[in-house]
Amino acid sequence: TQLLEQSPQFLSIQEGENLTVYCNSSSVFSSLQWYRQEPGEGPVLLVTVVTGGEVKKLKRLTFQFGDARKDSSLHITAAQPGDTGLYLCAGAGGSNYKLTFGKGTLLTVNP
Amino acid sequence: NAGVMQNPRHLVRRRGQEARLRCSPMKGHSHVYWYRQLPEEGLKFMVYLQKENIIDESGMPKERFSAEFPKEGPSILRIQQVVRGDSAAYFCASSLGSSSKNIQYFGAGTRLSVL
Numbered sequence: 001t002q003l004l005e006q007s008p009q010f011l012s013i014q015e016g017e018n019l020t021v022y023c024n025s026s027s028v029f030s031s032l033q034w035y036r037q038e039p040g041e042g043p044v045l046l047v048t049v050v051t052g053g054e055v056k057k058l059k060r061l062t063f064q065f066g067d068a069r070k071d072s073s074l075h076i077t078a079a080q081p082g083d084t085g086l087y088l089c090a091g092a093g094g095s096n097y098k099l100t101f102g103k104g105t106l107l108t109v110n111p
Numbered sequence: 112n113a114g115v116m117q118n119p120r121h122l123v124r125r126r127g128q129e130a131r132l133r134c135s136p137m138k139g140h141s142h143v144y145w146y147r148q149l150p151e152e153g154l155k156f157m158v159y160l161q162k163e164n165i166i167d168e169s170g171m172p173k174e175r176f177s178a179e180f181p182k183e184g185p186s187i188l189r190i191q192q193v194v195r196g197d198s199a200a201y202f203c204a205s206s207l208g209s210s211s212k213n214i215q216y217f218g219a220g221t222r223l224s225v226l
Contacts, residue, residue, distance in 0.1 A: 035217075041219050041220070042115075042217035042218050043202070045214055045216070045217075048214060090154075097144065097159050098159070098167065098170075101146075101154040101155070102153055103151070
Protein backbone atom coordinates (compact mmCIF):
# COMPACT_ATOMS: atom_id res chain seq x y z
CA THR A 1 0.00 0.00 0.00
CA GLN A 2 1.34 3.39 -0.98
CA LEU A 3 1.24 6.09 1.68
CA LEU A 4 1.90 9.80 1.52
CA GLU A 5 2.84 11.64 4.69
CA GLN A 6 2.34 15.38 4.76
CA SER A 7 3.93 17.74 7.23
CA PRO A 8 3.21 19.83 9.06
CA GLN A 9 -0.42 18.92 9.62
CA PHE A 10 -1.28 22.47 10.72
CA LEU A 11 0.53 25.71 10.02
CA SER A 12 -0.45 29.19 11.16
CA ILE A 13 1.70 32.10 10.02
CA GLN A 14 1.59 35.87 9.57
CA GLU A 15 1.10 37.57 6.25
CA GLY A 16 4.39 38.06 4.45
CA GLU A 17 6.15 35.03 5.91
CA ASN A 18 7.53 32.17 3.84
CA LEU A 19 6.63 28.52 4.39
CA THR A 20 7.35 25.05 3.11
CA VAL A 21 5.05 22.04 3.15
CA TYR A 22 6.40 18.52 2.68
CA CYS A 23 5.01 15.37 1.15
CA ASN A 24 6.97 12.16 1.72
CA SER A 25 6.62 8.51 0.82
CA SER A 26 8.65 5.31 0.70
CA SER A 27 7.03 4.56 -2.66
CA VAL A 28 7.90 5.83 -6.10
CA PHE A 29 5.19 7.72 -7.95
CA SER A 30 4.91 8.25 -11.69
CA SER A 31 3.53 11.72 -11.01
CA LEU A 32 2.58 13.86 -8.09
CA GLN A 33 -0.08 16.50 -7.88
CA TRP A 34 -0.73 19.33 -5.44
CA TYR A 35 -4.28 20.47 -4.75
CA ARG A 36 -5.79 23.20 -2.64
CA GLN A 37 -9.14 22.59 -0.98
CA GLU A 38 -11.30 25.25 0.66
CA PRO A 39 -14.01 24.44 3.24
CA GLY A 40 -17.07 22.91 1.63
CA GLU A 41 -15.44 22.60 -1.76
CA GLY A 42 -13.56 20.00 -3.78
CA PRO A 43 -9.80 19.90 -4.36
CA VAL A 44 -8.55 22.26 -7.05
CA LEU A 45 -5.42 21.23 -8.92
CA LEU A 46 -2.43 23.55 -8.54
CA VAL A 47 0.30 21.63 -10.34
CA THR A 48 1.42 18.22 -11.61
CA VAL A 49 5.08 17.17 -11.46
CA VAL A 50 6.27 14.20 -13.45
CA THR A 51 10.05 14.20 -13.74
CA GLY A 52 12.40 13.51 -10.83
CA GLY A 53 14.05 16.78 -9.74
CA GLU A 54 11.44 18.86 -11.54
CA VAL A 55 10.73 22.34 -10.22
CA LYS A 56 7.63 24.27 -11.19
CA LYS A 57 6.69 27.81 -10.23
CA LEU A 58 3.23 29.26 -10.03
CA LYS A 59 3.52 32.91 -9.04
CA ARG A 60 4.60 32.80 -5.35
CA LEU A 61 4.33 29.00 -5.17
CA THR A 62 7.30 26.74 -5.97
CA PHE A 63 6.83 22.99 -6.29
CA GLN A 64 9.63 20.46 -6.34
CA PHE A 65 9.58 16.73 -7.10
CA GLY A 66 12.33 14.70 -5.46
CA ASP A 67 15.01 13.12 -7.61
CA ALA A 68 13.76 9.64 -6.69
CA ARG A 69 10.12 10.63 -7.23
CA LYS A 70 9.23 9.68 -3.67
CA ASP A 71 8.77 13.12 -2.17
CA SER A 72 7.75 16.66 -2.99
CA SER A 73 7.65 20.08 -1.43
CA LEU A 74 5.58 23.20 -1.81
CA HIS A 75 7.16 26.53 -0.92
CA ILE A 76 5.11 29.71 -0.63
CA THR A 77 6.87 33.06 -0.63
CA ALA A 78 5.35 36.07 1.11
CA ALA A 79 2.16 34.29 2.11
CA GLN A 80 -1.12 36.17 1.88
CA PRO A 81 -4.46 35.58 3.65
CA GLY A 82 -5.84 34.33 0.34
CA ASP A 83 -3.42 31.41 0.52
CA THR A 84 -5.34 30.01 3.48
CA GLY A 85 -6.64 26.52 2.80
CA LEU A 86 -5.97 22.80 2.94
CA TYR A 87 -3.05 21.77 0.73
CA LEU A 88 -3.13 18.18 -0.46
CA CYS A 89 -0.53 16.16 -2.28
CA ALA A 90 -1.58 13.14 -4.33
CA GLY A 91 0.55 10.58 -6.09
CA ALA A 92 -0.24 8.39 -9.06
CA GLY A 93 1.46 5.00 -8.93
CA GLY A 94 1.53 1.98 -11.16
CA SER A 95 -2.15 2.11 -11.99
CA ASN A 96 -1.83 5.78 -12.88
CA TYR A 97 -5.49 6.59 -12.36
CA LYS A 98 -5.66 5.71 -8.65
CA LEU A 99 -4.53 8.77 -6.74
CA THR A 100 -3.13 8.30 -3.24
CA PHE A 101 -3.72 11.40 -1.15
CA GLY A 102 -1.92 12.71 1.90
CA LYS A 103 -4.03 13.96 4.82
CA GLY A 104 -3.17 17.52 3.97
CA THR A 105 -1.63 20.59 5.55
CA LEU A 106 -4.10 23.13 6.87
CA LEU A 107 -2.55 26.55 6.31
CA THR A 108 -3.84 29.70 7.98
CA VAL A 109 -2.31 33.03 6.98
CA ASN A 110 -3.21 35.78 9.43
CA PRO A 111 -3.40 39.39 8.25
CA ASN B 112 -17.28 25.16 -19.69
CA ALA B 113 -19.04 23.51 -16.80
CA GLY B 114 -16.85 21.65 -14.36
CA VAL B 115 -17.65 18.40 -12.60
CA MET B 116 -21.14 18.72 -11.15
CA GLN B 117 -22.20 16.81 -8.09
CA ASN B 118 -25.59 16.75 -6.46
CA PRO B 119 -26.89 17.01 -3.96
CA ARG B 120 -24.26 19.08 -2.15
CA HIS B 121 -25.63 17.94 1.19
CA LEU B 122 -27.61 14.81 1.96
CA VAL B 123 -29.09 13.75 5.27
CA ARG B 124 -30.27 10.19 5.75
CA ARG B 125 -31.41 8.12 8.67
CA ARG B 126 -29.79 4.80 9.40
CA GLY B 127 -31.12 2.11 7.09
CA GLN B 128 -32.12 4.47 4.28
CA GLU B 129 -30.55 4.61 0.84
CA ALA B 130 -28.28 7.39 -0.41
CA ARG B 131 -27.86 8.22 -4.09
CA LEU B 132 -25.06 10.57 -5.10
CA ARG B 133 -24.85 11.90 -8.65
CA CYS B 134 -21.91 13.09 -10.69
CA SER B 135 -21.86 14.66 -14.14
CA PRO B 136 -18.31 14.73 -15.53
CA MET B 137 -16.78 17.61 -17.40
CA LYS B 138 -17.85 17.87 -21.01
CA GLY B 139 -15.87 15.43 -23.13
CA HIS B 140 -14.65 13.36 -20.18
CA SER B 141 -15.53 9.67 -20.17
CA HIS B 142 -13.53 8.58 -17.12
CA VAL B 143 -15.08 9.01 -13.66
CA TYR B 144 -13.59 8.38 -10.23
CA TRP B 145 -15.21 8.40 -6.79
CA TYR B 146 -13.27 9.23 -3.61
CA ARG B 147 -14.37 9.38 0.01
CA GLN B 148 -13.05 11.84 2.56
CA LEU B 149 -13.65 10.88 6.16
CA PRO B 150 -13.16 13.44 8.94
CA GLU B 151 -9.45 13.88 9.71
CA GLU B 152 -8.54 11.57 6.83
CA GLY B 153 -7.26 12.07 3.33
CA LEU B 154 -9.29 11.30 0.24
CA LYS B 155 -9.49 7.57 -0.42
CA PHE B 156 -10.05 6.07 -3.86
CA MET B 157 -13.25 4.06 -4.16
CA VAL B 158 -14.01 3.25 -7.78
CA TYR B 159 -13.06 4.07 -11.37
CA LEU B 160 -15.64 3.85 -14.14
CA GLN B 161 -15.85 4.43 -17.84
CA LYS B 162 -19.11 4.61 -19.73
CA GLU B 163 -21.10 1.45 -18.86
CA ASN B 164 -18.05 -0.24 -17.32
CA ILE B 165 -16.58 -0.54 -13.84
CA ILE B 166 -12.81 -0.62 -14.34
CA ASP B 167 -11.57 -0.78 -10.76
CA GLU B 168 -13.71 -1.00 -7.63
CA SER B 169 -10.92 -2.08 -5.30
CA GLY B 170 -11.61 0.80 -2.90
CA MET B 171 -15.32 0.16 -2.54
CA PRO B 172 -16.70 -1.62 0.53
CA LYS B 173 -17.88 -5.07 -0.55
CA GLU B 174 -21.39 -4.62 0.78
CA ARG B 175 -24.03 -1.90 0.46
CA PHE B 176 -22.00 0.24 -1.98
CA SER B 177 -22.41 0.23 -5.75
CA ALA B 178 -21.56 2.54 -8.60
CA GLU B 179 -22.61 2.91 -12.20
CA PHE B 180 -21.91 5.18 -15.14
CA PRO B 181 -24.64 4.57 -17.73
CA LYS B 182 -24.43 5.38 -21.40
CA GLU B 183 -26.69 8.35 -20.83
CA GLY B 184 -26.84 10.41 -17.69
CA PRO B 185 -24.65 10.96 -14.66
CA SER B 186 -22.59 8.50 -12.69
CA ILE B 187 -24.37 7.29 -9.56
CA LEU B 188 -22.82 6.16 -6.27
CA ARG B 189 -25.41 4.25 -4.33
CA ILE B 190 -25.21 3.36 -0.64
CA GLN B 191 -27.86 1.04 0.67
CA GLN B 192 -28.89 0.76 4.32
CA VAL B 193 -26.63 3.60 5.40
CA VAL B 194 -24.89 3.50 8.78
CA ARG B 195 -23.36 6.34 10.80
CA GLY B 196 -19.88 5.36 9.62
CA ASP B 197 -20.89 6.24 6.05
CA SER B 198 -21.02 9.92 7.03
CA ALA B 199 -18.34 11.58 4.93
CA ALA B 200 -17.71 13.83 1.96
CA TYR B 201 -17.90 11.97 -1.33
CA PHE B 202 -16.03 13.47 -4.24
CA CYS B 203 -16.28 12.66 -7.90
CA ALA B 204 -13.52 13.42 -10.39
CA SER B 205 -13.35 13.08 -14.14
CA SER B 206 -10.59 12.97 -16.72
CA LEU B 207 -10.08 12.68 -20.46
CA GLY B 208 -8.02 9.50 -20.15
CA SER B 209 -6.65 7.24 -17.46
CA SER B 210 -2.89 7.78 -17.61
CA SER B 211 -1.09 9.83 -14.98
CA LYS B 212 -0.84 12.66 -17.47
CA ASN B 213 -4.60 13.01 -17.58
CA ILE B 214 -5.59 15.43 -14.88
CA GLN B 215 -8.46 14.51 -12.60
CA TYR B 216 -10.83 17.41 -12.04
CA PHE B 217 -12.88 17.25 -8.88
CA GLY B 218 -16.42 18.27 -8.13
CA ALA B 219 -17.45 20.16 -5.00
CA GLY B 220 -18.55 16.95 -3.31
CA THR B 221 -21.61 15.60 -1.55
CA ARG B 222 -21.58 15.78 2.23
CA LEU B 223 -23.52 12.81 3.55
CA SER B 224 -24.75 12.89 7.13
CA VAL B 225 -26.31 9.77 8.60
CA LEU B 226 -28.47 10.36 11.66
